[in-house]
Amino acid sequence: MIAAAPGLHAPPELRARLADLYAAYDDALGEGDYERWPEFFTEACVYKIIPRENYDSGLPLALLQAESRAMLADRVAAIRKTTLYAPRLTRRLVSSITLRAIEAAGMQLAASFAVFQTMLNEPSTVFLCGRLYDRVVEDAGALFFAERLCVTDSTLVPTSLIFPI
Amino acid sequence: MIAAAPGLHAPPELRARLADLYAAYDDALGEGDYERWPEFFTEACVYKIIPRENYDSGLPLALLQAESRAMLADRVAAIRKTTLYAPRLTRRLVSSITLRAIEAAGMQLAASFAVFQTMLNEPSTVFLCGRLYDRVVEDAGALFFAERLCVTDSTLVPTSLIFPI
Amino acid sequence: MIAAAPGLHAPPELRARLADLYAAYDDALGEGDYERWPEFFTEACVYKIIPRENYDSGLPLALLQAESRAMLADRVAAIRKTTLYAPRLTRRLVSSITLRAIEAAGMQLAASFAVFQTMLNEPSTVFLCGRLYDRVVEDAGALFFAERLCVTDSTLVPTSLIFPI
Numbered sequence: 477m478i479a480a481a482p483g484l485h486a487p488p489e490l491r492a493r494l495a496d497l498y499a500a501y502d503d504a505l506g507e508g509d510y511e512r513w514p515e516f517f518t519e520a521c522v523y524k525i526i527p528r529e530n531y532d533s534g535l536p537l538a539l540l541q542a543e544s545r546a547m548l549a550d551r552v553a554a555i556r557k558t559t560l561y562a563p564r565l566t567r568r569l570v571s572s573i574t575l576r577a578i579e580a581a582g583m584q585l586a587a588s589f590a591v592f593q594t595m596l597n598e599p600s601t602v603f604l605c606g607r608l609y610d611r612v613v614e615d616a617g618a619l620f621f622a623e624r625l626c627v628t629d630s631t632l633v634p635t636s637l638i639f640p641i
Numbered sequence: 642m643i644a645a646a647p648g649l650h651a652p653p654e655l656r657a658r659l660a661d662l663y664a665a666y667d668d669a670l671g672e673g674d675y676e677r678w679p680e681f682f683t684e685a686c687v688y689k690i691i692p693r694e695n696y697d698s699g700l701p702l703a704l705l706q707a708e709s710r711a712m713l714a715d716r717v718a719a720i721r722k723t724t725l726y727a728p729r730l731t732r733r734l735v736s737s738i739t740l741r742a743i744e745a746a747g748m749q750l751a752a753s754f755a756v757f758q759t760m761l762n763e764p765s766t767v768f769l770c771g772r773l774y775d776r777v778v779e780d781a782g783a784l785f786f787a788e789r790l791c792v793t794d795s796t797l798v799p800t801s802l803i804f805p806i
Numbered sequence: 807m808i809a810a811a812p813g814l815h816a817p818p819e820l821r822a823r824l825a826d827l828y829a830a831y832d833d834a835l836g837e838g839d840y841e842r843w844p845e846f847f848t849e850a851c852v853y854k855i856i857p858r859e860n861y862d863s864g865l866p867l868a869l870l871q872a873e874s875r876a877m878l879a880d881r882v883a884a885i886r887k888t889t890l891y892a893p894r895l896t897r898r899l900v901s902s903i904t905l906r907a908i909e910a911a912g913m914q915l916a917a918s919f920a921v922f923q924t925m926l927n928e929p930s931t932v933f934l935c936g937r938l939y940d941r942v943v944e945d946a947g948a949l950f951f952a953e954r955l956c957v958t959d960s961t962l963v964p965t966s967l968i969f970p971i
Contacts, residue, residue, distance in 0.1 A: 481833070491822070495644040498644065567755065569755055569770075572828070574829040588899055590897065590930075597796060599797055600768075602767055602932055642809075653818070661810055663809065664904040667902035671916065732935040734902075765935045
């Protein structure tokens with residue numbers, strides 16, 4: 477169940493539905509089941525990985541940008557086909573998901589995340605951390621991400637950044 | 642309160658009870674109160690720490706395997722008696738606990754975890770991360786882990802791995 | 807929604823209110839909005855960052871200690887004015903928040919945390935991890951931290967420790 481910002485009226489049912497959306501997303505990515513990743517977004521959507529420095533300066537430069545479910549699916553196909561990257565596992569932890577506002581354009585949420593990476597025959601290390609800024613909408617009775625901005629604390633993002641956050 | 646997979650009917654009371662089980666387990670381990678650890682499992686149970694590589698290949702080789710509450714208690718006694726290991730603290734973070742299925746054999750849940758280690762007079766470092774695959778059952782009105790598989794992303798697990806996850 | 811210790815009667819409304827307090831605190835700190843940090847505490851309060859070694863030995867020596875909302879505000883002013891520290895971002899993850907007891911002096915909660923640090927043009931690294939021990943009270947219909955002890959696993963806390971946890 478998702479927590480809500482002070483003074484925001486958020487019924488328990490809505491909180492539980494949002495929690496289930498986030499859990500299903502995290503579960504799919506936790507299993508490396510990237511083919512399911514686009515399903516959590518609306519047909520037209522915004523997905524960006526953008527360093528904090530650019531985000532705070534209003535610079536549009538993103539490390540990764542997709543504007544539709546089809547572009548996300550292309551991204552997954554690229555991950556599956558690439559042979560340039562050494563085998564690795566990524567592990568995501570998400571904390572303090574907060575429903576900040578309920579607006580006509582959707583529900584605004586924020587959370588903190590850390591991603592760990594494990595290369596073959598190496599120990600696990602910190603890969604990235606930062607904040608998620610999400611807009612969630614309802615479509616035909618289900619909830620979807622209309623926007624997910626992954627704002628990374630580090631500007632120096634490793635070149636191996638090909639996996640969904 | 643635990644999130645549930647899409648389409649799974651999970652009443653709020655059950656979600657809260659599962660959340661309390663996980664919280665009590667994490668609280669006991671967070672306090673280093675390992676003597677309480679076996680209490681969270683059924684009398685006959687499965688507890689394994691197994692590298693992802695072996696888990697995905699169906700290889701049975703586990704880094705640690707216990708099949709009863711008594712074996713878990715033995716493990717704790719061994720931790721308390723050992724003088725081979727330098728003093729250290731372990732810190733566990735658990736994220737995105739998801740109730741995936743409710744079956745006759747129990748409730749299936751999954752989560753992601755990271756464990757940090759702190760040696761005396763050293764900074765904290767990443768120790769392990771991975772996924773938890775749990776089966777929870779009800780016995781005499783209380784919930785217990787009948788199975789907990791801790792699947793580690795790294796195959797190179799440090800030899801100091803003697804603490805419960 | 808916050809989990810509760812075994813046998814503790816904690817109504818869903820209270821659990822949700824506590825979750826919202828923790829989420830609002832984490833959200834403010836996640837945004838680096840430190841000016842809001844003192845608002846989450848009672849006028850007279852206890853905030854300490856203390857190494858596990860000292861905490862377990864009953865030694866009073868804390869790395870940071872504040873006993874009122876005004877002292878917390880002073881701390882924030884110091885952070886804003888200092889020019890001694892290189893620019894950095896801190897990222898907090900909090901896990902397994904557990905309501906342990908409801909007493910006349912307030913509600914006792916515990917949680918685990920990890921803090922990551924990112925210096926300009928460097929990758930993110932583990933900074934600190936440990937346990938939070940909180941006492942939360944109700945005042946004029948709202949919940950506040952009357953006490954937050956941040957017990958760090960490492961005794962060697964980096965000197966750059968100027969940010970709220």
